[in-house]
Amino acid sequence: MHIVTGGAYNGKSAWVRKFYQLDNVSNWHWIAAYDETCPKDLAAFGQDLIVLNGVEHWVYKWSETQSISEIRDFGRAIISNWVNWEDEKACRKLVVIGSDISKGIVPMEQQMRAWRDATGWFYQDLVEKCDRLDMIWYGVQTQLK
Template structure:
């Protein structure tokens, strides 16, 4: 698994498209499929859109669900995740926004631990973290 992280509108999607332009790539936006579509590279972006549809009060269960699904998808094709950095020390006032930020933080830690590569994109520039 290859994970790209960065702020909103920092060029993550364009970077990934350029990186995998010679591959048969399928890009899903805000979806977490149980079965990968036929492709060489499956790119899932905006995972946080899927997260808001879940019960974030049970964040450990949500994280485990995502990890299990990701492991299944990795067996079917090369998996690339594009995630948005939501933290940066800002604590949202709304409870749901705080739950989303906290769940994303826990999920991203787990994903980064499992990932082969982690890259931060900052205004189109890539920085290899792992």
């Protein structure tokens, strides 16, 4: 699993498209969290390279109906499914793109703070399982893992 993070509108998606040369390959699928629900079963897409973009939006949706501990358990179960999918075939790769929402002023609203916390924990669980982590800041890439 490859995790790509950084600030909002800092070039994460463009960097992933260039890094994986998505204009030149055909066996990939891009899932935008803004438009689609969180997939548990990646095999349903029938592709070997899957990009999940904007995963913090899924965590936000979960935070509307679940407690922080429920989100943590739910997120870990989804990550486990994703890792299992990737491990089934050597040619499979999952790329997860998520904006860093941990910087700046801590929100006053309880739900916004819960979302921020849950997203941070979800990212920690993702990073624990990934084999590569890149941060993109203003279009500049730094490999962290």
